[in-house]
Amino acid sequence: MTPLEQAARAAQHAPSVFNTQPWNWQITGNTLELFADPGRRVDSIDPDGRLLLLSCGAALHHARTYLAAAGWSVTVERMPDAERPQLLARVTLGHPIPPDPESTRMAAAIARRRTDRRAFDDRPVTEFELTKLRRFVESEGAYLHTVRPDQVAMLAISTEIAAGAELDDPAYKQDLHRWTARPSQAGDGVPPGTAVKPELRRVPVRDFFPDATAKLEAGAAHDQGAAYVVLFGLDDEPKNLLRGGEALSALLLLATADGLATAPLSDAVEVEWPRHLVRGLIAGIGEPYLVVRLGYRHDRQPVPAAPRRDTADVITTTR
Ligand SMILES: Cc1cc2nc3c(=O)[nH]c(=O)nc-3n(C[C@H](O)[C@H](O)[C@H](O)COP(=O)(O)O)c2cc1C
Structure with missing residues (x-):
């Protein structure tokens, strides 16, 4: 699997409003393009697509974090084509670089992160x-x-x-x-x-x-x-x-x-x-x-993972 395919897969773990995962990825050569999927917008609470864009931004950051931790430089263009508003970002793979330590810590948290709706402990956040x-x-x-x-x-x-x-x-x-x-x-x-x-x-x-x-x-x-x-x-x-x-x-x-x-x-x-x-x-x-x-978690039991869409439905690769 190429680094861009792995990055798009890592982005599947991103949080999204109502777990709609309102995005698609297109990989062509050394570019990874992120598209919004307006059919997955939650219209009653998000008619302008603000929460949809926040969700897609989270997916973009997951992909970037994966690549930075894997030791790749990238160029990111946001909203690169005014004629195609659903094209939210284009990530172009650069060259190998030393892995960024903070990105490495964050990348390790990608699969572990959960929305935990239970009540948190008395221990304060500093x-x-x-x-x-x-x-x-x-x-x-x-x-x-x-x-x-x-x-x-x-x-x-x-x-x-x-x-x-x-x-x-x-x-x-x-x-x-x-x-x-x-x-x-x-x-x-x-x-x-x-x-x-x-x-x-x-x-x-x-x-x-x-x-x-x-x-x-x-x-x-x-x-x-x-x-x-x-x-x-x-x-x-x-x-x-x-x-x-x-x-x-x-x-x-x-x-x-x-x-x-x-x-x-x-x-x-x-x-x-x-x-x-x-x-x-x-x-x-x-x-x-x-x-x-x-x-801080009071109940040590982990929260079950929310489901994720099949990568075949979300990621398209053109060779
Ligand atoms: C823009 C946005 C808005 C969200 N709003 C809420 C919310 O109001 N209440 C809530 O319990 N979770 C909210 N979530 C969390 C999502 O429901 C959660 O990310 C999704 O169900 C996937 O679960 P996970 O985060 O455990 O992977 C929101 C997430 C995003 C990105």
């Missing part, structure tokens, strides 16, 4: 760790705000309002059904074994199964040590959202490599009024992309 994560996010072209203790209630209220509004929307309920009741061969969507039963939480976690069939217990902890961070960018331009997704991947992989559990939360930014409230948490200096809960 300032040092949060500063390190912020630096990485900034180096990927996005920004990170750590929600202050006095802001957590506002985040919780914003999420609560968004979740309530969404569950009242028949189109959302249809999307929820579409992406949680998948045939097993689809290799996508959110299975009950990875979703958490609804419980009183510091900040609510999306209820993927309002019919009460989620399998995971939130556990005995209460997210007391969890840190909530808002990933944001200067605007909602597609290129910045793509870079936001790359920054999200860097954040999640580095946190995983450092022993943290992670869980993205996007409900609050999907509905206009709560989104406005979250914008307030970052003092209106940019557009919030999504929130991530970070913390």
Whole structure:
């Protein structure tokens, strides 16, 4: 298998909204092209495709990280062709270089990373760790705000309002059904074994199964040590959202490599009024992309892996 094929395969592990994996890869010679798949957009919550672009950005960063760890230089062009808006990025393979140590740590976390929706432990995430994560996010072209203790209630209220509004929307309920009741061969969507039963939480976690069939217990902890961070960018331009997704991947992989559990939360930014409230948490200096809960695992049992699409459906190689 060529390095580009391996990179596209590594990117299959990337997180995506509702586990839609809304991307395809085309390999031609020494180039790897990333395409968005708008048919996999979750229209009721993502009509503009912001979450789709964040998801594709995460896949792009996974591929880049694999190549940097495997010791390859690459050139990345984002949105290289205005005539083809679905072509999000072109990665051109360069020459062998010494493997980058941080990328090597992050690449080792790719297959291990999971969205863990259970409650995290009382052990706090340190300032040092949060500063390190912020630096990485900034180096990927996005920004990170750590929600202050006095802001957590506002985040919780914003999420609560968004979740309530969404569950009242028949189109959302249809999307929820579409992406949680998948045939097993689809290799996508959110299975009950990875979703958490609804419980009183510091900040609510999306209820993927309002019919009460989620399998995971939130556990005995209460997210007391969890840190909530808002990933944001200067605007909602597609290129910045793509870079936001790359920054999200860097954040999640580095946190995983450092022993943290992670869980993205996007409900609050999907509905206009709560989104406005979250914008307030970052003092209106940019557009919030999504929130991530970070913390230490209380329950040591690993969370089951969410399914992934067959690589043959996602990666095309032209020789
Ligand atoms: C843009 C984006 C938004 C997401 N929003 C949520 C969310 O609101 N709630 C949630 O529990 N998980 C959310 N996730 C996590 C995905 O559901 C998760 O990545 C997917 O189901 C695959 O599982 P994995 O991360 O364990 O590989 C989001 C992920 C991305 C990339």
